[in-house]
Amino acid sequence: MSLNRLITVSHLTKDYRTSRRREGVRGGLIDLLRPQRRVVRAVEDVSFTIDEGEMVGYIGANGAGKSTTIKMLTGILTPTAGEVRVGGLVPYEERQRYTRHIGVVFGQRTQLWWDLAVVESLRLLKKIYEVDDALYEAQLALFDDLLQIRELLHQPVRKLSLGQRMRCDLAAALLHRPRILFLDEPTIGLDVVAKQSVRNFLKETRDRLGTTVILTTHDLGDIQELCRRIMIIDHGRLLFDGTIDELRGRVGDRVRVRVELWDPAPASALAECTTGLPVKWEEHDGQEHAVEFSRRDVRAAEVIRHVVNARRVHDISIQEPTIEEVVRQIYRTGVVAGTARSSEASPHD
Amino acid sequence: MRSSPSLDAGAARGGLRAALGHQLGVFGAYFAQFLKVRLSYRVDFAIDLLANLIQASVQLAILSVLFSKVPSLRGWSYEQVLFIYGFSLLPLGLFNIVSVNLYRFGERYIVEGHFDRVLLRPVNPLAQIMFEEFNIAGVNEIGVGVGVLVYASTRLGLAWSPVDLLVLGVLALAGALIFAGIFLGLTSVSFWFEDRMGLAPPVYNVIRFSRYPVTIFSPLVRLFLTFVLPFAWVAFFPATWFIGGPQARRLALLTPLVGVAVFGLAYHVWKRGLRRYASTGS
Numbered sequence: 001m002s003l004n005r006l007i008t009v010s011h012l013t014k015d016y017r018t019s020r021r022r023e024g025v026r027g028g029l030i031d032l033l034r035p036q037r038r039v040v041r042a043v044e045d046v047s048f049t050i051d052e053g054e055m056v057g058y059i060g061a062n063g064a065g066k067s068t069t070i071k072m073l074t075g076i077l078t079p080t081a082g083e084v085r086v087g088g089l090v091p092y093e094e095r096q097r098y099t100r101h102i103g104v105v106f107g108q109r110t111q112l113w114w115d116l117a118v119v120e121s122l123r124l125l126k127k128i129y130e131v132d133d134a135l136y137e138a139q140l141a142l143f144d145d146l147l148q149i150r151e152l153l154h155q156p157v158r159k160l161s162l163g164q165r166m167r168c169d170l171a172a173a174l175l176h177r178p179r180i181l182f183l184d185e186p187t188i189g190l191d192v193v194a195k196q197s198v199r200n201f202l203k204e205t206r207d208r209l210g211t212t213v214i215l216t217t218h219d220l221g222d223i224q225e226l227c228r229r230i231m232i233i234d235h236g237r238l239l240f241d242g243t244i245d246e247l248r249g250r251v252g253d254r255v256r257v258r259v260e261l262w263d264p265a266p267a268s269a270l271a272e273c274t275t276g277l278p279v280k281w282e283e284h285d286g287q288e289h290a291v292e293f294s295r296r297d298v299r300a301a302e303v304i305r306h307v308v309n310a311r312r313v314h315d316i317s318i319q320e321p322t323i324e325e326v327v328r329q330i331y332r333t334g335v336v337a338g339t340a341r342s343s344e345a346s347p348h349d
Numbered sequence: 350m351r352s353s354p355s356l357d358a359g360a361a362r363g364g365l366r367a368a369l370g371h372q373l374g375v376f377g378a379y380f381a382q383f384l385k386v387r388l389s390y391r392v393d394f395a396i397d398l399l400a401n402l403i404q405a406s407v408q409l410a411i412l413s414v415l416f417s418k419v420p421s422l423r424g425w426s427y428e429q430v431l432f433i434y435g436f437s438l439l440p441l442g443l444f445n446i447v448s449v450n451l452y453r454f455g456e457r458y459i460v461e462g463h464f465d466r467v468l469l470r471p472v473n474p475l476a477q478i479m480f481e482e483f484n485i486a487g488v489n490e491i492g493v494g495v496g497v498l499v500y501a502s503t504r505l506g507l508a509w510s511p512v513d514l515l516v517l518g519v520l521a522l523a524g525a526l527i528f529a530g531i532f533l534g535l536t537s538v539s540f541w542f543e544d545r546m547g548l549a550p551p552v553y554n555v556i557r558f559s560r561y562p563v564t565i566f567s568p569l570v571r572l573f574l575t576f577v578l579p580f581a582w583v584a585f586f587p588a589t590w591f592i593g594g595p596q597a598r599r600l601a602l603l604t605p606l607v608g609v610a611v612f613g614l615a616y617h618v619w620k621r622g623l624r625r626y627a628s629t630g631s
Contacts (some may be wrong), residue, residue: 016629070434076468087356092627099471101356111466120382127378128470130371179356 057227093198103173107185129176163194273310437584438494446487455539520587523608530611533567540622
């Protein structure tokens with residue numbers, strides 16, 4: 001039990017009721033009389049805790065339950081079962097009070113007023129969040145230092161590029177110095193430079209202000225660069241919660257070593273020089289060979305030492321699986337373990 | 350580092366008065382912002398004003414033509430009807446200033462999804478929606494209304510005491526509250542049905558009935574305007590405080606009660622809609 005635990009989520013579950021439309025005019029008429037309702041479980045029995053100052057990546061495919069979880073954490077949605085507690089508050093029960101302590105950025109949708117100059121949006125937010133003058137000035141100076149927003153302040157939001165808008169949205173979300181920042185796809189659609197500037201800003205925010213950050217993303221680069229901890233959700237269930245290294249470990253920590261020899265040789269010759277090691281050479285002839293193994297069984301240096309001792313080697317490269325591949329593997333195994341729940345419900349209950 | 354990660358410390362800020370002060374401050378900030386943007390489009394502003402003046406002239410012309418044919422409507426003189434018309438513009442103008450987003454709530458906030466943003470801010474969601482956009486034409490309507498009232502009461506030889514002025518203000522606000530209640534009720538339907546058109550336009554058309562003495566209509570219409578869609582309380586009943594007999598005057602003072610009741614009921618429906626939104630997210 002950690003002393004500075006900020007967020008406690010226990011057995012969080014959310015069901016949606018949807019109606020399925022029948023086809024055609026006839027179907028439309030039948031829909032009117034007897035709608036086909038069904039219950040879709042968007043989030044199922046999710047539990048986790050987050051400490052103050054942590055930066056957590058929350059990832060999952062579209063429709064996996066990411067947004068639904070975030071909406072419950074921000075107080076927009078009420079869970080069907082389970083509970084969220086954030087620093088002694090229940091977000092969806094005391095929403096208006098809770099919102100003073102959080103900042104939210106939706107990558108696809110601006111929080112700013114479309115027709116107003118950025119600085120005017122910020123002034124409205126200052127009023128809404130009752131930010132005093134000293135804090136306002138301090139925050140503005142900080143944002144200009146980190147995001148270079150001064151030059152954007154007097155432009156209307158609709159005239160900003162996506163990257164510029166995201167910088168301003170971040171400033172707007174943090175103006176009242178919230179304890180927690182929720183980011184939904186903060187780098188979506190951004191070019192490499194803009195992406196980097198957003199990532200740097202988030203790192204600085206955490207370091208300088210101690211803000212707890214929870215971000216959802218498709219971009220595993222965000223995760224790799226920002227988050228020590230990640231949570232993976234699929235079909236509404238939490239499949240993984242831990243560090244990136246633990247994630248690699250969980251899927252077996254596979255490594256692939258490519259060897260380029262001076263002289264052609266059969267794969268069996270290479271297998272010979274690694275006798276006794278738990279590795280398997282791919283069946284190639286010629287100069288290029290590849291071997292795959294688990295880091296848990298043997299260290300890459302050991303394998304390479306054996307090869308170099310026995311053969312004249314031109315070049316060696318080590319390929320680690322990308323986080324994408326690791327996540328894909330988690331999904332593959334996770335889908336088998338988890339079950340997509342949806343049950344038919346009677347239309348009149 | 351902060352010592353304990355509790356969000357409660359400092360969260361409660363001095364009760365209801367402070368909360369109201371906060372909401373009023375936000376309203377002021379929104380309105381100032383709006384005026385600034387609106388005034389920067391001077392041509393639009395002038396067109397709005399012109400459109401309102403034309404609209405008012407047409408309505409006044411209709412009344413004049415009507416009364417050039419008949420001396421009175423069920424005992425109501427031209428000047429009295431004029432007075433009711435002038436009065437009706439005050440609550441209507443007040444309401445029109447803040448009601449723009451009520452009409453497009455379903456489409457803009459629910460379907461397009463702006464409502465989540467509203468819910469993420471520490472200001473009452475309904476107040477945010479009403480204050481996010483203003484209709485400056487409402488100010489013009491109030492101006493025209495005051496002009497017509499001054500003209501009609503001069504012709505009627507009415508003497509205005511300070512109490513009368515106070516009553517005028519209170520009754521106009523109460524009328525605006527009735528409008529707000531009726532249309533808030535219709536708006537709240539969007540929480541249950543994804544209905545882009547809504548019931549608001551046909552109901553808005555019924556408003557024109559509020560400009561005439563309700564006694565000129567058939568009993569059925571009278572009942573409808575008094576108890577079902579209570580537009581009779583917006584102008585006719587309040588106006589009788591100034592131009593009606595002693596019995597009618599007492600009825601006029603019920604207007605604030607009707608306003609609070611209608612708005613209270615609608616706000617209750619709105620709150621239920623909010624709860625539904627929180628459980629369905631759509």
